[in-house]
Every structure is written in structure tokens, then in C-alpha cells.
Amino acid sequence: GAVVSQHPSRVICKSGTSVKIECRSLDFQATTMFWYRQFPKQSLMLMATSNEGSKATYEQGVEKDKFLINHASLTLSTLTVTSAHPEDSSFYICSAAVDRNTEAFFGQGTRLTVV
């Protein structure tokens, strides 16, 4: 099956710093990647959708200047949380789709803690 690798799995950063999370499709080329945020015991909330080589589409209420998404290649998308604050602490999950008509495969998630 398709494998999506997300790195790091856990990260702790100081308030005010930036942190980058990588999402890689290991055995397929992902035309579309999705970034989600999940609070404890809650569902996944879509933050943005990115297509290779174009700007990401952000969901309403998500600050694009705070959550920078880059989809530079068909196998890599990155989410950078800029000027992190404790309220940004959460579980971030990426998923990647081969094309828009198939299910997306999920990475292992990243637990971000901002202290």
C-alpha cells in the first residue's frame, strides 16, 4: 500500500520560534496533499489543501501567514508553523492523494508542543 511519512513525530519548541513539519509520499507521487489539525479527543480539522507547484488553498479561519505550506515536489509538502505560541500546540496530520479521485493516505502525525 501507499506510504506517507511524516517527520518529526514529536517536536517541542519555544514560543516565538518556527517549526517545520515534513510530509513525504514514499512510493507514489502525490498530486494533492492535505494538512489537518486534531485536538485531543476531537475530529480532524482540515487546515489547507496543497497541489504541487501551486499555492495552497486554506480553509476559512486558518491564518496562511502563520501556517506556511510549501508543496515543492510531487513527493514532499511542508508545513511551517511560524512564531509559534502555546495555543498552536496540537497534533498535525498530513495526507496525500495520488489523484483527486482516490482516497488519501495519512502520515503518522506530529505532536507539536510549544512551551
Next chain:
Amino acid sequence: AQTVTQSQPEMSVQEAETVTLSCTYDTSESDYYLFWYKQPPSRQMILVIRQEAYKQQNATENRFSVNFQKAAKSFSLKISDSQLGDAAMYFCAYRTPLWSGGSNYKLTFGKGTLLTVNP
């Protein structure tokens, strides 16, 4: 906008027994996909089963099967012969295919049902 509702925040089942998780959705689209995802304590999202709306036959994957009622907009998941490893959060999800003309090919998730399996 499409919505997905899971009315059971928590469910429990005895090992080897059968349990059914409920899901309803609201959409004006005629073509779409429905999914059940499992999220164990590791928090890795795992696809359990998928149903295309144009298929009348209910999808089945080993011990997992669905009851898809398109007119009622209902999509329940039945887990037979429950095992301890089935304990997880289960999410029902919906999306439309791009070819249907809908731009909403992103997944819309329900709030989830936490399944406990008792030995």
C-alpha cells in the same frame, strides 16, 4: 455544505461479539465516496473500508462491512467477531469525486466514535 454526523461518541463491545457504528450525512450531490477510518492510540489514520455511492452493493472487508442506505443518507459500519485490536476511534468521512463537478474533493469527517473492546 456537506456534513457528517456520528451520534455515538462512545461504544463498547465484548470480544468476539458484533458491533455497529452509526453515521449519517447530508449532501445534495449524487456521486460521492464514503469512508470509515480507524485511529488507534498511535493516532495513525487507517482506512477501514470505502463505499462508492453509485454502487448499490455494500462494501465488505473481512470482518468489516457497511450498511449503505443512500436514500436515508446512512452509512453504518459493522464489525464482526470483534478483537482487542479493533479498539480505536472510528471516523466516518465523506467526499465528492472531482469528475462529478464538485470541487469539494476534500474529506469531511464526523466527530468520531470511540470503540472499546472488552475481553
